[in-house]
Amino acid sequence: MRRVYLLIWKWLSLALLSAGAQTINDSRLIVETVVSGLTQPLMLVWLNPANPNDFLVIEKQTGDSLPKLGTVRRVTNGVVSAPLLTIPVSSMSWEHGLLGIELHPNFAQNGYVYLFYTEPFTTAGRENQNRATRIVRYRFNPSTNIFSGRQSIWTINLADNAYHFGGTMRFGPDGKLFFITGDHSRTDCITAHEYLETNWSTTRILGAGGIYRLNDDGSIPPDNPFASHPDASIRAMFAYGIRNGYGLEFDPLTGWLWDTENGVSNYDEINLVHPGFNSGWRKIMGPDSRNHTNPRMCNQVFSVNDLIMLPNAHYADPKFSWLRTIGVAGMGFIRSARFPADIRDSLVVGESNNNSIYRFPLNANRDGFDFSAFPELRDLVADTINERNLLRWGTGWGVVSEIKVGPDGYLYVVSHLAGKILRIRPVNPPEIIHGKVTLQGRNGLPLGVPLTLQLYTGSTLAQTITTTLDAYGKFSEQVNAPNTYTVKAKAGSYLSITIPNVAIAPQGFAYRELVFTVNGDINGDDVIDDADLLGVLFAFGSSDSAADLNNDGVVDDADLLTVLFNFGSTGG
Ligand SMILES: [Ca+2]
Ligand SMILES: [Ca+2]
Ligand SMILES: [Ca+2]
Ligand SMILES: [Ca+2]
Numbered sequence: 313m314r315r316v317y318l319l320i321w322k323w324l325s326l327a328l329l330s331a332g333a334q335t336i337n338d339s340r341l342i343v344e345t346v347v348s349g350l351t352q353p354l355m356l357v358w359l360n361p362a363n364p365n366d367f368l369v370i371e372k373q374t375g376d377s378l379p380k381l382g383t384v385r386r387v388t389n390g391v392v393s394a395p396l397l398t399i400p401v402s403s404m405s406w407e408h409g410l411l412g413i414e415l416h417p418n419f420a421q422n423g424y425v426y427l428f429y430t431e432p433f434t435t436a437g438r439e440n441q442n443r444a445t446r447i448v449r450y451r452f453n454p455s456t457n458i459f460s461g462r463q464s465i466w467t468i469n470l471a472d473n474a475y476h477f478g479g480t481m482r483f484g485p486d487g488k489l490f491f492i493t494g495d496h497s498r499t500d501c502i503t504a505h506e507y508l509e510t511n512w513s514t515t516r517i518l519g520a521g522g523i524y525r526l527n528d529d530g531s532i533p534p535d536n537p538f539a540s541h542p543d544a545s546i547r548a549m550f551a552y553g554i555r556n557g558y559g560l561e562f563d564p565l566t567g568w569l570w571d572t573e574n575g576v577s578n579y580d581e582i583n584l585v586h587p588g589f590n591s592g593w594r595k596i597m598g599p600d601s602r603n604h605t606n607p608r609m610c611n612q613v614f615s616v617n618d619l620i621m622l623p624n625a626h627y628a629d630p631k632f633s634w635l636r637t638i639g640v641a642g643m644g645f646i647r648s649a650r651f652p653a654d655i656r657d658s659l660v661v662g663e664s665n666n667n668s669i670y671r672f673p674l675n676a677n678r679d680g681f682d683f684s685a686f687p688e689l690r691d692l693v694a695d696t697i698n699e700r701n702l703l704r705w706g707t708g709w710g711v712v713s714e715i716k717v718g719p720d721g722y723l724y725v726v727s728h729l730a731g732k733i734l735r736i737r738p739v740n741p742p743e744i745i746h747g748k749v750t751l752q753g754r755n756g757l758p759l760g761v762p763l764t765l766q767l768y769t770g771s772t773l774a775q776t777i778t779t780t781l782d783a784y785g786k787f788s789e790q791v792n793a794p795n796t797y798t799v800k801a802k803a804g805s806y807l808s809i810t811i812p813n814v815a816i817a818p819q820g821f822a823y824r825e826l827v828f829t830v831n832g833d834i835n836g837d838d839v840i841d842d843a844d845l846l847g848v849l850f851a852f853g854s855s856d857s858a859a860d861l862n863n864d865g866v867v868d869d870a871d872l873l874t875v876l877f878n879f880g881s882t883g884g
Contacts, residue, residue: 313627314385316626323473324388326791326813328440329642333414333707334683334706334707334708334709334725334727334730334734335666335707335708336704336705336706337704337705337706338483338485338651338655338705338708339444340738340739340740341736341737341738341739342736342737342739343734343736344731344734344735344737345509345734345736346387346390346393346415346724346733346734346735347369347533347728347732347733348731348732348733349392349731350369350371350385350392350732350733351372351373351374351383351731352371352373352409352728352729352731353369353370353371353372353712353713353726353728353731353732353733354370354371354372354411354412354413354479354511354714354726354728355369355370355411355412355480355713355714356370356387356714356716356724356726356733357413357414357415357425357728358455358718358719359386359419360420360719361417361748361823361825362636362719362823363719364718364719364720364722364750365387365388365389365390365645366386366387366388366389367386367387368385368386368387368396368413368425368452369384369386369387369392369726370382370383370384370385370412370413370427371383371385371410371411372401372406372408372409372411372608372728373401373403373406373408373409373410373467373882374411375660376393378403378432378440379400379401379402379403379432379439379440379552380400380401380402380403380409380440380818381395381398381399381400381402382398382399382401382409382410382427382470383395383397383398383399383409383877384396384397384398384425384427385412385840386457386738387727388732388817391641392406393457394460396452396457396459396534397450397459398691399427400427400431400432400440401429401430401431401432402430402432402433402439402442402443403429403432403440403473403683404440404441404442405474405513407431407474407475407476407477408440408442408477409429409430410426410427410428410429410794411429411430411477411478411479411480411493411747412426412427412428412429412447412479412480412481413426413427413428413481413484413559414481414483414489415483416449416483416528417419417487420650421455422451423451423452423453423542424449424450424451424452424528425449425451425452425459426448426449426465426481427447427448427449427450428445428446428447428479428480428481428491429445429446429448429479430442430444430445430473430477431443431445431446431448433471435801437650439536441472441803442471442472442473443471444467444469444470444471445467445468445470445477445493445496445520446464446466446467446468446575447464447465447466447467447475447481447489447491447547448462448463448464448465449463449465450462450463451618460531460731460844461585462560463529464528464530465489465526465529465530466491466524466530466548466728468493468496468519468520468802469519470496470498470518470519470520470557471489473497473498474497475494475496475497475499475556476493476495476496476497476499476520476521476555476556476574477494477495477496477556478492478494478556478557478560479492479493479494479558479619480492480557480558480559480560480642481560482560482561482562483528484525484562484567484569485562485564485567485706485757485759485783485784486516486757487528488525488527488528488533489525489526489527489528489530490523490524490525490526490527490550490560490562490569491523491525491622491837492522492523492554492558492560492571493502493520493522493524493880494520494521494522494554494555494556494557494558494574495509495510495518495521495554495555495593495594496518496520496521497506497597498510498518498520498521499555499594499608500607501607501609501610501611502860507521507541508546508552508622509521509522509549509552509553509554510553510593510594510834511553511590511592511593511594511595511618511620512594512595512620513620513622517545517546518544518545519545521552521553521554521555521588521593521741522549522550522551522552522553522554523549523550523551523552523554523560523569524548524549524550525548525549525550525587527715528550528709529818532544532547532548534651535585536548536549536550536587537549537587537588537622537624537625538588538622538624538625540623541622544567545789546622549737550569550585550587550588550589550796551571551585551587551589551590551591552590552591552622552625553573553574553589553590553592553593553594553595553596553619553627554571554591554592554593554805555573555574555576555593555594556573556574556847557572557573557574558570558640558641558642558713559571559582559640559642559661559662560572560576560643561643561644561645562679562783562784563645563659563674563783564645564647564782564783564784564786565647565657565678565782566678566679566759566760566783567757567759567783568584568585568586568679569584569585570582570583570584570585570631570643570659571583571585571591571643572640572641572642572643572700573591573630573663573845574637574639574640574641575597575633575634575637576606576608576635576637577606577636577644578597578598578599578604578606578635578636578637578849579597579598579602579604579630579633579634579635579637579680580633580637580638580639580640580663581597581598581630581632581633581640581743582630582631582632582633582640582643582659582661583628583630583631584628584631584679584680586626586628587624587625587647588622588624588625588626588627588634589627589628590619590620590621590622590625590626590627591628591630592616592619592627594608594609594610595609595614595618595619596615596616596627596715597631598630598633598693599629599633599653599691600615600616600629600694601629601642602693603763609696609723610788614740615854616637617691623855629692630692631679631680631681631692632672632681632689632692632693632694633692633694634693635693635694635695635696636697636699636700637665638663638665638666638668638700639663639664639665639711640661640662640663640664641662641663641664641711641712641713641728642661642662642712642713642714642715642726643659643661643662643715644659644660644662644714644715644716644723645657645658645659645660645715645717646658646659646660646717646723647717647721647786647788648717648721648723648744648746648778648783648788649721649742649744649788649789649790650720650721650722650737650738650741650742650744650821650858651721651723652738652739654673655733657674657868658671658672658673658788659672659674660672660705660715660810661715661760662709662711662712662713662714662715662725663711663712664711666700667707667709667710668701668704668705668706668707668709668710669704669706669709669712669715669725670700670703670705670794671703671705672703678819680692686699686702686703687808688702689702689703690772706736708781709725709727709730709734710727710729710730710732711727711728711729711730712725712726712727712728713726713728714726718735719821719823719849720737720821721741721744721746721788721821722735722737723735723736723737724743730880731798738837740819741793741819742790742791742819743788743792743793743794743816743817743819743821744790744791744816744822744824745765745777745788745789745791745799745814745816745821745822745823745824746786746788746789746821746822747787747822747823747824747825748784748785748786748787748825748826749761749763749781749785749786749787749803749825749826749827750785750825750826750828751785751804751806751828751831752827752828752831753831753862753874754804754815754830754831754861754862754863755781755862755863755864756863756864758781758782758783758784758785759780759781759783760780760781761780761781761803761804762778762779762780762803762804763778763779763780763781763787763801763802763803763804764776764777764778764801764802764803765777765779765789765799765800765801766799766800766801767791767795767797767799768797768798768799768800769795769796769797769798769812770798774792774793774795774797775791775792775793777789777791779801787821791816791822794816794817794818794819794820795816796813796814796815796816797814797815797816798810798812798813798814799811799814799824799882800883801826801828802836802838802883803826804828805831805832805833805834805836805858805861806828806829806830806831806833806884807828807830807833807838807839807840807878807881807882807883808834808838808883808884809826809827809828809884810884811824811826822834830878830881830883831861831862831874831878832844832861832875832878832881833876834847834848834858834859834861834875835847838882838883838884839881839882840878840879840880840881840882841879841880844875845872845875845876845879847859847875848861848867848871848872848875851867852867852868853866853867854867854873855867859871860873861874862874
């Protein structure tokens with residue numbers, strides 16, 4: 313315990329020393345302070361995907377009396393509101409509090425805001441201790457600033473925990489709610505702490521120590537990797553064998569989930585988390601071949617064969633780890649055309665111990681990192697301080713709890729103990745157009761669907777952008793020159809739509825949500841006619857992707873009816 317407090321004091325002092333000194337080691341980029349003076353901010357969510365200047369931010373633990381309060385505040389054009397919502401939280405260590413916030417993918421329609429927090433006892437004298445860990449959702453009305461209609465989404469019924477709650481939630485491209493939670497301090501090598509999730513028991517279940525996947529109402533999806541297990545807390549699991557973690561993010565270019573995980577004093581990790589992932593904790597930390605062990609892991613060396621493998625589970629080594637822990641924390645992908653090609657779509661990771669942020673270039677398949685420039689890292693381990701600093705992207709950032717692209721395409725970073733939200737942007741940002749596409753009546757993720765944007769000034773075609781949609785249906789592309797455009801957009805086999813008056817100021821951006829409704833243009837000539845009908849008939853019964861208009865894996869009556877229903881339609 314003493315060591316932990318010493319670490320906290322180290323973090324605090326470093327963060328205070330570092331306040332106001334955030335740097336980025338790329339002369340093309342600058343750092344700006346968006347808001348300061350917050351108390352232990354952890355995460356932010358934008359209320360409108362087109363407006364960077366209006367967001368909710370959570371503060372972890374505030375107030376001088378017990379129980380402490382987690383708060384949700386709104387920041388509008390740099391002005392911080394009074395708390396719009398306060399939630400009593402346990403606070404016996406700095407890992408307690410209001411730990412996560414996430415908006416529903418259809419927030420604009422339903423107003424759902426999800427919060428993750430450690431609930432305190434109400435018993436006198438125990439108000440700093442936690443009774444349970446909860447995910448709840450409210451409806452938030454941006455016009456009135458009122459939170460209402462609280463509902464319970466998920467509860468982890470483990471009390472009296474000091475550490476390892478995780479708390480980051482993300483909606484996946486599949487519309488499911490994912491969250492990461494640690495082992496809730498059930499971390500020592502004693503029989504009472506032997507659980508399935510920590511690879512020590514096939515029968516005792518912790519109900520924590522993993523990544524969980526839920527429907528938006530908290531029910532358990534039937535296609536979860538362990539959906540046939542009798543215990544609901546296992547059915548809800550997507551991954552396990554995780555000591556603790558804060559970084560949780562989907563790579564929009566693959567739809568794959570990544571996390572960061574915290575080791576004891578060795579082997580912090582970055583992992584690619586496929587369904588059923590067992591990260592190995594309490595028997596393996598870091599790459600299996602390193603044979604790392606410590607007292608928390610019973611001072612024994614284990615192998616993959618020693619792990620508790622549920623049906624459909626798999627072990628994989630981390631994609632990267634640090635031999636000496638850095639307190640790895642928030643992570644985010646730079647999915648933004650604002651940034652130069654050599655930077656965009658790489659992964660940025662924050663930490664607690666050295667005030668640095670790190671940037672990881674991904675390999676071509678995006679299933680690992682490209683360390684071609686760093687031979688010392690090809691063993692996927694930063695073994696020394698020098699190796700660690702090869703990937704350092706900036707210094708002075710304090711404890712970084714969140715890294716995400718904002719509605720303006722800039723990279724927002726929450727510096728937890730500095731009490732600041734900062735953003736990283738190019739000195740001379742290019743104009744961009746970005747947005748989100750909906751393909752009505754089509755199954756599956758929109759990942760890889762072609763999108764063409766033709767930018768007209770009057771009747772003159774000024775620029776043609778060809779791209780593909782990411783797993784969320786989003787796109788982000790550079791525009792050659794500021795202007796007001798008429799944009800003709802065409803996605804996959806859908807007929808084109810026209811969006812007038814798309815104004816893009818110098819160094820500015822346009823955000824648009826594009827809804828495509830008329831499907832059936834198999835040959836891409838923007839008219840649905842005999843050629844498309846023949847396209848379906850020739851491919852009938854096959855899995856031909858061009859003619860499988862609803863993307864359900866087979867060309868059949870449904871696709872034929874789509875063409876017939878829309879026959880004669882033209883785009884525009
Ligand atoms: Ca691992
Ligand atoms: Ca190395
Ligand atoms: Ca056609
Ligand atoms: Ca079909």
